[in-house]
């Protein structure tokens with residue numbers, strides 16, 4: 463089957479772009495001796511996760527338990543990090559079940575979370591690894607002293623294993639904060655075999671924090687409009703796109719495509735030139751200025767030859783992760799040929 467035969471809107475993934483990104487980033491982490499633990503929330507797809515594991519990933523990262531359950535059932539969950547506070551009885555019993563089947567490490571930043579994890583490990587009868595999250599702007603403990611106190615609490619809980627620390631995101635300038643926590647751990651005799659960094663924008667500077675033992679990156683494998691603008695990914699390296707059709711040209715300067723927020727997600731990108739929702743590959747002068755649910759609104763006034771009705775275009779989303787979550791399938795392509803159609807196995811797994 464050819465790309466031309468595919469109905470729109472469809473989520474497509476260019477395999478040459480994907481594999482090039484895997485070579486590039488996995489090569490970098492191999493060169494610097496840092497384990498890459500891809501964040502599967504970006505693609506939620508077993509086929510992509512297995513490709514990442516074949517490239518030497520040390521395991522996977524899942525934001526949610528539901529994603530981890532799907533990855534484990536599909537043979538990709540041999541070593542899972544969930545960098546999230548698992549709170550509440552329903553999730554803790556699922557975590558205990560997961561820990562009975564695979565090596566699992568979760569994040570914690572409070573006594574409340576740690577006590578729940580301890581209970582889950584004891585009732586489940588399987589060890590649960592814990593890394594303490596250091597605050598870098600979202601969740602996390604606020605000081606080295608608080609990290610040590612939490613580490614000591616983890617060590618006092620039968621069934622829990624203190625495995626180190628994590629932070630999100632980890633640009634080079636957060637190194638002193640990590641060093642301070644690690645020094646305090648050393649003074650208190652606490653182990654830290656894992657020092658986990660994360661985020662694609664900070665991926666290729668990970669070597670500037672030599673304390674990192676592993677790294678969580680999600681979007682690196684497919685790019686996205688923000689990465690295109692930042693210069694870490696070329697258009698060809700932005701491998702995930704939504705194929706759309708121009709369905710209306712209400713005025714000479716406007717084109718409407720059949721993909722809106724339910725195809726791209728509602729993510730916006732803003733810079734000095736304004737706000738947009740995607741990059742139109744074939745018409746780089748077009749601006750994807752807005753969307754309703756099923757309509758994408760393009761300003762095509764700057765295009766030398768604007769697209770007529772019926773034109774099919776590939777749109778690079780601003781943020782691939784929520785975009786994928788809008789689709790049942792990823793259509794894997796090589797050039798104009800369709801190679802495979804992969805389910806988005808963990809779509810909607812937000813618990």
Ligand SMILES: Cc1ncc(COP(=O)(O)O)c(C=O)c1O
Nearest residue numbers: 545630660661662678679680681
């Ligand atoms: C805890 C954590 N680690 C890693 C990542 C991966 O970041 P990116 O998608 O920029 O690679 C995320 C993304 O939100 C995250 O929340």
